[in-house]
Amino acid sequence: MTRVLIVGGGFVGRAIAGALERAGGEPVLACRNRPARCPRVRAPAGQTKPVAMDTAWQVRQDAADVARWVRLDATDAAGCAEVVHEVKPDAVIAVHGPSDVTWCQRHPQAALEAHLTATDNLVRATGTARLLMISTDNVFDGVAELNDEESPTAPANAYGRAKLAAETVVHSHPDATVLRVSLVYGPQTPTPGKRPNFAASCARDLRAGRAVHAPADQWTTPVHVGDVATVALAAVREAPRLLHLGGPERLSRADWARRLADLTKAPRTLVTDVARDAGPYACRPANSCLTSRLLPDLLHTWGLSVRGVDEGAADLLEDCIRHAATMGGVDGSTPHGGDRPDHRRRDTGGLHPADPA
Ligand SMILES: NC(=O)c1ccc[n+]([C@@H]2O[C@H](COP(=O)([O-])OP(=O)(O)OC[C@H]3O[C@@H](n4cnc5c(N)ncnc54)[C@H](OP(=O)(O)O)[C@@H]3O)[C@@H](O)[C@H]2O)c1
Numbered sequence: 001m002t003r004v005l006i007v008g009g010g011f012v013g014r015a016i017a018g019a020l021e022r023a024g025g026e027p028v029l030a031c032r033n034r035p036a037r038c039p040r041v042r043a044p045a046g047q048t049k050p051v052a053m054d055t056a057w058q059v060r061q062d063a064a065d066v067a068r069w070v071r072l073d074a075t076d077a078a079g080c081a082e083v084v085h086e087v088k089p090d091a092v093i094a095v096h097g098p099s100d101v102t103w104c105q106r107h108p109q110a111a112l113e114a115h116l117t118a119t120d121n122l123v124r125a126t127g128t129a130r131l132l133m134i135s136t137d138n139v140f141d142g143v144a145e146l147n148d149e150e151s152p153t154a155p156a157n158a159y160g161r162a163k164l165a166a167e168t169v170v171h172s173h174p175d176a177t178v179l180r181v182s183l184v185y186g187p188q189t190p191t192p193g194k195r196p197n198f199a200a201s202c203a204r205d206l207r208a209g210r211a212v213h214a215p216a217d218q219w220t221t222p223v224h225v226g227d228v229a230t231v232a233l234a235a236v237r238e239a240p241r242l243l244h245l246g247g248p249e250r251l252s253r254a255d256w257a258r259r260l261a262d263l264t265k266a267p268r269t270l271v272t273d274v275a276r277d278a279g280p281y282a283c284r285p286a287n288s289c290l291t292s293r294l295l296p297d298l299l300h301t302w303g304l305s306v307r308g309v310d311e312g313a314a315d316l317l318e319d320c321i322r323h324a325a326t327m328g329g330v331d332g333s334t335p336h337g338g339d340r341p342d343h344r345r346r347d348t349g350g351l352h353p354a355d356p357a
Pocket of ligand 1: 007008009010011012013030031032033034072073074075094095096097098099100118134135136137163180181182183184185
């Protein structure tokens, strides 16, 4: 599996491109705007087949420098056909937006149409080449603490409905896998107008001594973006038609924030518990949590592992330091700037995704 067309050049898509590049493959990113720079991630400890850090990648941390990028609006059927014809990929990974849960809730029809149309176009354009779609735990209502591949779906929100509809389209493809992924975290290069993921924002705020308000009644099974990338690349070769990928720990956002406070050597008192319903997480399921009947054996076969949040947080600390250096301040923050985290913002409107799940 050498050449992979990755439709979506955001947080997850760029990480997949970086992992494929490091593994000697040829990623081609496709989205409407040139992708942002791609931060470093490390392989989890004890992984039997580590994804080696590639020196060239570290120096040139721009996905668009190491991965080809083609402009594509995946809702354009002719555009999808043309790009697939030109790129001639061995496989296609659909990892495009809209990914902002709050935006989708406010624009349910637009979200549904975007996901359905783009996925339908990609299924048709891909033909018989392997297709992998990255989906979400929001296809469940979040009542059960954990959901596996056999749990009945009942989307929690408009985002979950759009993704579930797209899953159905993917299953019409003869050789496709839907990889449902829980909340993804990790280092994230700041992009103008976009917030980094929950953990990266928390770590930056806490390290800067700023208070964090986090729901104590919304649980996730966070999964590191580097692990999503390596599992996605393994799964795009061969995998069951439906696979779940969650991190090994189930924890509330507030508890996670306290773990990040420990990591950044910030006082835990900076973290205030809030109710999910009181803020921008109101439309999220109480449990955004995945488990799998299939993943443990597959990870063993692939020689991969999925790290816990403390191990994953090491990358976040480096991210904080890099971020501070980039911004030139003590902590790199702009108290009222464009890098405010989702968990403190009330208005998450606009087209820019934030803290997707
Ligand atoms: N991050 C998570 O926690 C998480 C968890 C579970 C599942 N997922 C799924 O993973 C996917 C990617 O998430 P992410 O966090 O990487 O989101 P992201 O950072 O917002 O990236 C989304 C990417 O999709 C592109 N895109 C949006 N509309 C497009 C279109 N019509 N045609 C082509 N490209 C388009 C965007 O670029 P342009 O705007 O330039 O086109 C962007 O590069 C989403 O489908 C999301 O549902 C994410």
